Amino acid sequence: MTSGPPEHDIDEANLTVEAPKRTAVGIPAIYHALKISLKQMGAKRSAETLLRVNQKDGFDCPGCAWPEADKRHVAEFCENGAKAVAEEATVRKVTPEFFARHSVAELLSHDDYWLGQQGRLTEPMLLEAGGTHYRPVGWDEAFDIVAEELKSLASPDEAVFYTSGRTSNEAAFLYQLLVRGFGTNNLPDCSNMCHESSGSALTETIGIGKGSVSLEDLKHAELILIAGQNPGTNHPRMLTALENAKKHGATIVAINPLPEAGLIRFENPQTPRGIIGNGTAIADDFLQIKLGGDQALFLGLGKFLLEANDDAVAAGEEGVFDTQFIDAHTHGLDDYLAELRNADWDEIVSATGLTRQQIAATGRRLQASKSTIVCWAMGLTQHKNSVPTLREIVNVLLLQGNIGKPGAGLCPVRGHSNVQGDRTMGIFERMPASFHDTLDAEFGFHSPRGHGYDTVNAIRAMRDGTVKFFMAMGGNFVRATPDSEVTEAALRSTTMTVQVSTKLNKSHLITGRRALILPTLGRTDKDTQATGEQRVTVEDSMSAVHASRGRLKPPSEELLSEVSIVSRLAARLFDGRADAPQLDWAACEADYTQIRKHIERVVPGFERFEEKIARPGGFVLPHGPRDGRRFPTATGKANFTVNELYYPKLPAGRLLLQTIRSHDQFNTTIYGTDDRYRGIKAARRVVMVNPDDLAELGIGDGETVDLVSEFSDGLARRAEKFRAVAYSTPRGCAAAYYPETNVLVPLDSVADISGTPTSKSVVIRLEKTSNR
Numbered sequence: 001m002t003s004g005p006p007e008h009d010i011d012e013a014n015l016t017v018e019a020p021k022r023t024a025v026g027i028p029a030i031y032h033a034l035k036i037s038l039k040q041m042g043a044k045r046s047a048e049t050l051l052r053v054n055q056k057d058g059f060d061c062p063g064c065a066w067p068e069a070d071k072r073h074v075a076e077f078c079e080n081g082a083k084a085v086a087e088e089a090t091v092r093k094v095t096p097e098f099f100a101r102h103s104v105a106e107l108l109s110h111d112d113y114w115l116g117q118q119g120r121l122t123e124p125m126l127l128e129a130g131g132t133h134y135r136p137v138g139w140d141e142a143f144d145i146v147a148e149e150l151k152s153l154a155s156p157d158e159a160v161f162y163t164s165g166r167t168s169n170e171a172a173f174l175y176q177l178l179v180r181g182f183g184t185n186n187l188p189d190c191s192n193m194c195h196e197s198s199g200s201a202l203t204e205t206i207g208i209g210k211g212s213v214s215l216e217d218l219k220h221a222e223l224i225l226i227a228g229q230n231p232g233t234n235h236p237r238m239l240t241a242l243e244n245a246k247k248h249g250a251t252i253v254a255i256n257p258l259p260e261a262g263l264i265r266f267e268n269p270q271t272p273r274g275i276i277g278n279g280t281a282i283a284d285d286f287l288q289i290k291l292g293g294d295q296a297l298f299l300g301l302g303k304f305l306l307e308a309n310d311d312a313v314a315a316g317e318e319g320v321f322d323t324q325f326i327d328a329h330t331h332g333l334d335d336y337l338a339e340l341r342n343a344d345w346d347e348i349v350s351a352t353g354l355t356r357q358q359i360a361a362t363g364r365r366l367q368a369s370k371s372t373i374v375c376w377a378m379g380l381t382q383h384k385n386s387v388p389t390l391r392e393i394v395n396v397l398l399l400q401g402n403i404g405k406p407g408a409g410l411c412p413v414r415g416h417s418n419v420q421g422d423r424t425m426g427i428f429e430r431m432p433a434s435f436h437d438t439l440d441a442e443f444g445f446h447s448p449r450g451h452g453y454d455t456v457n458a459i460r461a462m463r464d465g466t467v468k469f470f471m472a473m474g475g476n477f478v479r480a481t482p483d484s485e486v487t488e489a490a491l492r493s494t495t496m497t498v499q500v501s502t503k504l505n506k507s508h509l510i511t512g513r514r515a516l517i518l519p520t521l522g523r524t525d526k527d528t529q530a531t532g533e534q535r536v537t538v539e540d541s542m543s544a545v546h547a548s549r550g551r552l553k554p555p556s557e558e559l560l561s562e563v564s565i566v567s568r569l570a571a572r573l574f575d576g577r578a579d580a581p582q583l584d585w586a587a588c589e590a591d592y593t594q595i596r597k598h599i600e601r602v603v604p605g606f607e608r609f610e611e612k613i614a615r616p617g618g619f620v621l622p623h624g625p626r627d628g629r630r631f632p633t634a635t636g637k638a639n640f641t642v643n644e645l646y647y648p649k650l651p652a653g654r655l656l657l658q659t660i661r662s663h664d665q666f667n668t669t670i671y672g673t674d675d676r677y678r679g680i681k682a683a684r685r686v687v688m689v690n691p692d693d694l695a696e697l698g699i700g701d702g703e704t705v706d707l708v709s710e711f712s713d714g715l716a717r718r719a720e721k722f723r724a725v726a727y728s729t730p731r732g733c734a735a736a737y738y739p740e741t742n743v744l745v746p747l748d749s750v751a752d753i754s755g756t757p758t759s760k761s762v763v764i765r766l767e768k769t770s771n772r
């Protein structure tokens, strides 16, 4: 039934390449989900678990942040949700004996797949200075070690506290309080590498960094543009929503350098038709855009609408713009229109790699649509010009009044299941003054006001010796971050690294002088405290907050919840200090409703929190633009913006590399070795390249090459031994998987304004491996 972990690392020699699939999901998806789940959990635990994913009395799927539909299917799970659950609910265990058997050096020789597949962490472990092996350590001793280390720092700003996006609202709220009580705003999070560009662009233009649509809106949209997102793999349940939208007559346009399977055609395993039929064709049009060309595309779409508007007005017809909306709710139209008039079609065409006809066809769809939604993910947020790109999207939607009306709006599709909620709770290196004021009043202390480090600045600060202590609430910092070699050296130069984790990963092995692993409960685990079983809350991509309760017996009696870990550390660290936040940490640990009472008083939108999460499906947080076309920006209106056109320009013989997820991974967690929809099997070190580029570079399909990154700092960053695979992608644009390629992403190559690493545009050259 269940089977043990893999004995070997991935053998890249086993690579096979098949034709990419044209359809996503369907029966093979359920089959694959069950196969993985049976191996990790066995039949009984599989049934107990999978049937409770995203159900109203169950737990929130630890996978992506796509919202749950009101009318739930018996099993509201998808293949990748099932994999995420199996990964966490596995019966495999990493015990103290495991650490006694394997030295840190030996573990480090294994790949991410092997490490993650070993099972759940079961006991707190300590790596002493100069030690070769982790040894078990009691919780009390572990907290003492951390508290003493923190107290020994010359300044609280010498510490950074990272958060990944699975942490519950309750744990996140206490964690940021702990950190601010300690005296720093150094709270980088995975969002800095993810949707930070969305937050930056939306806060400035519409006054709130969150999406403005609901599932209901998607159902009633006339036009949906999906740009820079691969939902078939990363948000499979979104395909059900898109299928529904199609049933209601929506037109869907996919904008992507790669013809991703789910965007083309979708078979819904939850409906009989999906099982027997050919599925629903999702995209009506596919714009195979060049990497980084979306700013130019949306500029072109705005220009198209302006020209159509001019024509209509000249002919005495009704214009294309929603002038009522523009007059009442926006600011800056004239400057924007001047930008559009100045824009050059030839430049737009060459920046996008699309034809003028293709852009005009999408323009006509926009013109005809009374309600348009734009969805996006990492393909738009991880470029140098990501913030300007997203501002241009806002511009286009504002022209037609597509914000704050049914069936229309902005839809950034979030990654981690509670990454949006963590932000709402204050996990951010620069929260607004209003948050600090309320926090200080609630807890009778003075929180620091200076901005803290985001992820990239935290790495720089460790590298430069200004930060000496690193703690992570989940995640896998060393693998998720750019410039792996620089980041590894930065972490190694610290005096202590502390990882609160569920599963073994490389961040436990690339450590400061001393290191601690603090194992914790996951979403699926039952969380029992002094007053009984606890539930937590999470917020999805559409601002809906709901409760989540794990049901499974935790993998070890030794595990503490994230809330317990934070509370006990805080009690140790503050130990009666008069200037610390005034809070009964033990009472919060014993009863999470106490934490929710504080959240209710500090975070806007959480009034009657406990009562509202008792309702099935929870509640939706307020959102000015969505709820009433209220735009809390500096101008009090939605802002049109003017953005200098930027797009990547490649030197001859070079490629622009985007680093993406395969179908068998969740970020740095590798579930398996296949990227089924793209036809890549049994290996991960592949680089997908346009066949004409391969021919021009004199590289054969299947040949082994090194990827060499070229950046202005002149450093040679190299990822060795990748197989070149001919693939449908625009000329000059290549793709390979993350995290194997993070070594190529220069630390200083970040998006303007948001500081997000440019993981989707890395200039590389290919060198035949044998030539070295």
Ligand SMILES: Nc1nc2c(c(=O)[nH]1)N[C@H]1C(S)=C(S)[C@@H](COP(=O)(O)OP(=O)(O)OC[C@H]3O[C@@H](n4cnc5c(=O)[nH]c(N)nc54)[C@H](O)[C@@H]3O)O[C@H]1N2
Pocket: 063, 064, 065, 080, 194, 227, 228, 229, 230, 231, 233, 234, 235, 255, 256, 257, 258, 260, 289, 290, 291, 292, 293, 294, 377, 378, 379, 380, 383, 414, 415, 416, 658, 659, 660, 661, 662, 663, 665, 666, 667, 760
């Ligand atoms: N199963 C699974 N689910 C996940 C995750 C996972 O790893 N596995 N990760 C979660 C997280 S944290 C996140 S943030 C999301 C990520 O979800 P996605 O953003 O879908 O993930 P990526 O694999 O990075 O894919 C980026 C997509 O954008 C396209 N793209 C790249 N550059 C451009 C561009 O310049 N323009 C356009 N138009 N398109 C471009 C790529 O071809 C690809 O289709 O998924 C979440 N859900």
Ligand SMILES: Nc1nc2c(c(=O)[nH]1)N[C@H]1C(S)=C(S)[C@@H](COP(=O)(O)OP(=O)(O)OC[C@H]3O[C@@H](n4cnc5c(=O)[nH]c(N)nc54)[C@H](O)[C@@H]3O)O[C@H]1N2
Pocket: 163, 164, 165, 166, 167, 190, 191, 193, 194, 195, 378, 415, 416, 473, 474, 475, 476, 477, 479, 480, 481, 482, 500, 501, 502, 503, 504, 505, 520, 521, 522, 523, 562, 659, 660, 661, 666, 667, 668, 669, 738, 739, 741, 742, 745, 759
């Ligand atoms: N090159 C490149 N780099 C990227 C990206 C890219 O597209 N390309 N994408 C970026 C994006 S969008 C993101 S979001 C980041 C992801 O960055 P992270 O969030 O840091 O990475 P994950 O791989 O999601 O973290 C997995 C680890 O989290 C721990 N974990 C899982 N569940 C829990 C839990 O409930 N509690 C606790 N305490 N720990 C838990 C496990 O130990 C597991 O090993 O990576 C970024 N890096």
Ligand SMILES: [Mo]
Pocket: 190, 193, 194, 195, 414, 415, 416
């Ligand atoms: Mo993400």
